[in-house]
Amino acid sequence: MLSCNIKGVTNGFPLRIEAEKVVEKQVDFNADFLKNMFPKIEWKALVAAAKSMGYTDLPDQAESSMIDSEEFLKKFHHALLQLHLEEGALICPETGRRFPVNKGIPNMLLHEDEV
Amino acid sequence: MCSKTAQIRLVSSHPEVYEPCDDSFALVDALLADRVNLLSHRPTICMEVGCGSGYVITSLALMLGNEAPGIHYLATDINPNAVKVTQETLESHGVHAELLTTDIASGLERRLAGCVDIMVVNPPYVPTPEDEVGGEGITSAWAGGENGRSVIDKILAFADTLLSEKGWLYMVTLTANNPSEICLLMRAKGYDAKIVVQRSTEEESLHVIKFWRALDFQGEGKEMVAAEKTIPSRVMESLLSQFPRLPFWKSSNSTL
Numbered sequence: 001m002l003s004c005n006i007k008g009v010t011n012g013f014p015l016r017i018e019a020e021k022v023v024e025k026q027v028d029f030n031a032d033f034l035k036n037m038f039p040k041i042e043w044k045a046l047v048a049a050a051k052s053m054g055y056t057d058l059p060d061q062a063e064s065s066m067i068d069s070e071e072f073l074k075k076f077h078h079a080l081l082q083l084h085l086e087e088g089a090l091i092c093p094e095t096g097r098r099f100p101v102n103k104g105i106p107n108m109l110l111h112e113d114e115v
Numbered sequence: 116m117c118s119k120t121a122q123i124r125l126v127s128s129h130p131e132v133y134e135p136c137d138d139s140f141a142l143v144d145a146l147l148a149d150r151v152n153l154l155s156h157r158p159t160i161c162m163e164v165g166c167g168s169g170y171v172i173t174s175l176a177l178m179l180g181n182e183a184p185g186i187h188y189l190a191t192d193i194n195p196n197a198v199k200v201t202q203e204t205l206e207s208h209g210v211h212a213e214l215l216t217t218d219i220a221s222g223l224e225r226r227l228a229g230c231v232d233i234m235v236v237n238p239p240y241v242p243t244p245e246d247e248v249g250g251e252g253i254t255s256a257w258a259g260g261e262n263g264r265s266v267i268d269k270i271l272a273f274a275d276t277l278l279s280e281k282g283w284l285y286m287v288t289l290t291a292n293n294p295s296e297i298c299l300l301m302r303a304k305g306y307d308a309k310i311v312v313q314r315s316t317e318e319e320s321l322h323v324i325k326f327w328r329a330l331d332f333q334g335e336g337k338e339m340v341a342a343e344k345t346i347p348s349r350v351m352e353s354l355l356s357q358f359p360r361l362p363f364w365k366s367s368n369s370t371l
Contacts, residue, residue, distance in 0.1 A: 027211075030185030036159045037187075040230055105198050108217035 014045035014093070017052040021087035023104070029077050035067050037080065050079040119147065120174040127203035128168060131196045133256035135170040137314060138287045138321055142237050143174045145285055145312040145323040150178055156281065158186055158232030163212075164219055164270055166190035167256060169201030171235055176210035188212035189231075191220055193255050218249070219266075220273045231277040237287045239266045263292045271297070274326075275304050284326040285311070294322050305329050 043062045050058050057075050059066075066072045090099040090106055097114075100107050120143050121135075128134055146153065161179070163172040172190040179186055188211070192198045195216045205212055215223070239248070239256055240263040247258035248265045259265055267288070274284050284306075288294045298308040305328055312323040 025211075028184055033159060033185035033187065040226075042226070103199070103202065105195075105202065105214045105216055107195060108215060108222040109193065109195075110218070110221070 014042065014048065015090035015099070016093060017049050017085060018089040018091060018098070019053045019085055020089075021085075022053045023084045023086045024078075024082050025084055027077070027081040029074070031070075031073055034073050034076055034080070038062075038064065038067050038076070041080070046079060050083060053083050053085060055079055055083055119150075119178045121170050121177065121204065121208055123170075125204065125207040126168050126170050126173075127200045127207065129196045129200050131194065131252040132200045133167040133197070133253060135168055137316070138237050139167070139170050141312050141314050141321050141323050142171055142235060142285060142287050145325070146171075146175055146235065147178060149285075149311065149325070153179060153233065154183055156232065156283070157183070160187050160189065160227075160231050160279075161233040161235070162189040162191075162220075162231045162277070164191055164234065164236045164273070165197075165238055165256075166192045166201040166214075167197050167237070169204030171237060172201065172212050173204050173208050173210055175233075175235060176205070176212060177208060180210060189215070189223075191215045191217050191223075193218050193249065194252060196252075197256075219270055220277060224273060224276050228276050229279050232279050232282050234274055234278060234282065234284045235286075236270055236274075236284070238270055239263075240287065240289050240292050242291055259292070263289060264297075267292060267297070268300075271301065271304075278328070280328060282328065286324050286326070288322050288324060290320045290322070294324060298324065301326050302329075 044060075047058045047060055050056070055078065058079050059072070059075075062072070062076075067076075084104055085101050085106075086104050088101050090101060091097070092099075123135065126135060158179075161172075161175055163175070166172050169190070172188060176186075176188050190198075190201055190212050191214070192201065193216070198214050198216045201212075202214055217223070220227070239259045241257040241259050242263040243258040243260060245260045245265065247254055248260045249255055250258060259267065267286070270286070274282075278284060288297060294310070301308055306326045307329045308324050308326045310322050311325045312321075314321045
């Protein structure tokens with residue numbers, strides 16, 4: 001959901017993921033939440049993000065009719081909520097600027113000359 | 116026995132991170148008082164800007180968590196130490212939130228626009244010289260620039276972008292921040308407001324204000340719960356003008 005905010009960057013989403021350490025967490029499955037989030041997700045970005053974290057089971061394309069399938073929801077759930085980037089970086093597609101991720105926390109603070 | 120709010124003994128700390136104080140407790144009390152409404156509001160995403168020690172976001176997650184699984188919590192802070200402390204506080208209470216070190220919500224506003232259903236903020240509201248605003252470390256927890264409004268005004272702009280149609284914002288303010296002016300500014304953006312908690316000390320008055328998007332006459336009205344009353348902004352103005360102008364609260368790091 002993050003995009004690059006360096007001034008002048010027009011195409012700062014999606015950020016590429018450089019995964020050094022990925023953790024899979026156990027999160028309770030909640031179909032309502034997933035159905036609520038689905039329309040807000042840029043699917044291609046999610047697929048690319050999941051792949052860079054080692055998860056390739058997501059279908060390349062998704063339509064709203066698919067959220068009725070429990071099998072699909074389980075994969076969506078896994079990619080969206082259970083895959084966590086613990087160590088690595090998020091990279092601006094336009095400038096290559098690296099936003100580090102440590103202990104699961106991305107640091108998006110910009111330097112003075114970037115604002 | 117689950118606690119409905121974070122326990123102080125489990126809240127993590129760090130010398131450069133703001134510890135829970137009167138304003139934190141006032142905000143959590145406001146949320147607790149509104150808990151039934153919050154639950155029936157069925158939020159999907161709840162967000163805290165300026166999470167500090169993590170006391171507020173942890174309390175929010177605890178008070179809603181059991182009865183409303185499937186809510187996603189987000190918290191940000193400009194101080195990386197604060198984000199780390201928040202992570203520890205969340206963990207020690209067995210709850211989870213997505214954390215981000217950033218300036219208010221910078222980086223999220225494009226993709227998360229219109230997605231946040233509940234936003235809670237205990238901003239840096241102390242009137243200070245402008246150059247103290249947004250500094251490193253613990254100063255960023257209270258330094259609010261002229262009238263203590265520098266960061267508040269930025270946050271309100273972000274809130275307008277991030278809040279969903281049914282979004283609610285709870286914000287802590289001082290009398291010195293001119294809450295009636297804040298409410299007028301928000302009114303112009305289409306928000307109604309009411310003071311939900313007020314605490315007066317010898318030195319200052321804290322007001323926790325709740326904002327929500329005003330329903331026009333075509334609105335469905337399903338967000339309005341019977342107990343809530345909207346104070347017209349004119350009445351609010353005269354109400355707030357009756358509070359004496361108290362001296363600024365200088366020390367914001369007092370422990371209980």
